[in-house]
Amino acid sequence: MEEIIKKYTPFVIRTARSIYVKGQETEDLIQIGKASIIKAVNMYDTERENAFTTYVFNTVRRTLYLLIRSSVKDAKCCSLQSLNNEGFELIEALAGEEDIEEDMIKKEEKAMLANALRKLNEQEKEIIYWFYFENRRLGDYANLKGICYKAAGDRKKKALMKLKKCLEGMNFNGSI
Structure with missing residues (x-):
């Protein structure tokens, strides 16, 4: 298992550095990616047509993208009538139709x-x-x-x- 994780770690690092998840450090994302490699090893069906490498890459990507989606869902919703730091409503800050x-x-x-x-x-x-x-x-x-x-x-x-x-x-x- 260690050899497999070591083999796919560069991919996990590259993928983790290319995304941003609020509240997560890159190191956290790398650990989550490595855990998804273990998950891929345990769930891979040898009778599948997909190559193992493709399966691992897809599992890592899906796991990290799922993390992104869940962090977006957790984001607090705000109203256009909410006040920004200067005390103005957000709707006033939106660009108008005129240039x-x-x-x-x-x-x-x-x-x-x-x-x-x-x-x-x-x-x-x-x-x-x-x-x-x-x-x-x-x-x-x-x-x-x-x-x-x-x-x-x-x-x-x-x-x-x-x-x-x-x-x-x-x-x-x-x-x-």
């Missing part, structure tokens, strides 16, 4: 975009607003202004390049 940091980043990006749009001339602003903010067709813009479609496309491209340079100058790296 304040993400909202602040978006506000900054929008402010940068508005600032960059102010640097465009009237003709450039007009085509950007027409196409992107009002979601209208470029062909309709060309007809309204009495210019060809290609000229409208060139205006849009020029305005976008200027806008991009302004945003890069502000270290804008968002995706509005």
Whole structure:
């Protein structure tokens, strides 16, 4: 029996170190694992298809995992209305649906975009607003202004390049 326990002790140690059970030291877990090796030796059926090593590994794991499950069941349940160390209810500490940091980043990006749009001339602003903010067709813009479609496309491209340079100058790296 000592030889068998000695052979499987490294596995027990590795497994015991990889788990945490409240109130149990690693040495305690190792002893429980060794005891489960003895249990496996006594309960192993030689007529089984499983190898003895597999049976021992599974027995050790199951014993330690059962210990984890039982320690979790013993944990005291608490209410969301319970007070934490600072005196606040736990429900207040839970994260909300809104992401304040993400909202602040978006506000900054929008402010940068508005600032960059102010640097465009009237003709450039007009085509950007027409196409992107009002979601209208470029062909309709060309007809309204009495210019060809290609000229409208060139205006849009020029305005976008200027806008991009302004945003890069502000270290804008968002995706509005």
